[in-house]
Amino acid sequence: MNTKFIFIFLSFSFLTACASATPAAxxxxxxxxxxxxxxxxEEYRNLLGADNGGEPVSPGTGRREINWDSLPDELAAPNDYAADLFNAATAPRARGIVLNTEAGAVLQxxxxxxxxxxxxxxxxxxxPSYAETFKTFSAERLFSPVGSNIVEATFFVPGTQTPALVRGFGAVYTDVxxxxxxFEYFDKDGQSLGQFAAPLSNNGLSFLGVAFDEPIVARVRITYGTVKxxxxxxxxxxxxxxxxxxxxxxxxVSP
Structure with a gap:
């Protein structure tokens, strides 16, 4: 066989394989x-930067937070939580996050x-046992799906319906x-950026936060325990x- 042909064929195969390989996260x-x-x-807060509160203006850097505690009774259990409550167009709930759960389940x-x-x-x-089992980091409200143990978080430019990316996401767990x-993080194309497990703390608190160098996270899949x-x-x-x-x-999200 012609050695020149073999060289060209192998070179083409190598370049094709390189082009089709999925880049490492x-x-x-x-x-x-x-x-x-x-x-x-506090370490994670400092890693992300200054708290931008709930204003519908984005400085492009820093962080947002939700602690649930300011919600009035009519927006808390036994009533359900609206998925886009913290993606409002006005302060103080213009925080650029929408939370959803599986079909047939609700958030509370x-x-x-x-x-x-x-x-x-x-x-x-x-x-009734949960009132003793679950602890709070900031008193006194907590957040969970009901009827599922999965929540999907997606992000928007605060105060708008424009899809957005974040550098990272972290949260306090109780009773892991x-x-x-x-958490499993995904980029704008739906590619997984990795899965990360929370530390164990029976009847106590755990924290897990993951931060990338640049805003590349479009969605986070959050698992709550092993059962609903x-x-x-x-x-x-x-x-x-x-x-x-x-x-x-x-x-x-950049075009």
Whole structure:
């Protein structure tokens, strides 16, 4: 066989393989801890930058946060949470995040101690034991899907419907008993940027935050425990919910 032909064929095959290979996902910085998580939460906040609050103006850098605690009773359990509540056009809820769960399930923010409906706090209206099991990082409301243990977070330029990217996303978990995937990050093309698990803290608090060098995260898939809320927390059923969300400033997706 003609050696020149062989060389050209092998060269073409090599270039084709290189062109079709999926680029490796960027390596992010991971900040995590369990128990007293105050220091790691502050570390992650500082990593992302200044808190931009809930204003519908984006400086292009910094971070946004949600702690759930300012919500009135009518927007908390036993009532359901609106997916786009923190993607409002006006302050203080122009924070550029939309949260969804699986079909047939809903989202809820837990009741506070003196709510008019008499619902037990910390999702005790679903199972009275949860009021003792779940702890808070910032008192006193928590967040969870109900009827599922999956939440999808997507991002928008605050105050708009323009899709956005963030540098990273982190959150406080309460009562993580078993190892499981907590967050999976995706880019604008739907490619996974990696899966990351939260540290264990039975009846306590955990924090997991992941940050990339540039805003490349379009979506985060969040897993809450191993089962949906309802059963008693046990070695067979790890129920977990979340407190504070902390994420990079949403910036518009480049064409």
């Amino acid at each position: 960027p390596t992010p910085k991971v900040v995590s801890g369990a128990g007293d998580i105050t220091a790691v939460v 923010v837990s009741a506070d101690a003196d709510n008019a409906s008499g619902a037990l706090p910390r999702f005790g209206h679903l199972n 008993d078993t190892e499981h995937t907590a 809320l309802g059963p008693d927390d046990s070695s067979e059923n790890d129920v977990a919910v979340m407190d504070n969300f902390i994420y990079g400033e949403p910036v518009a």
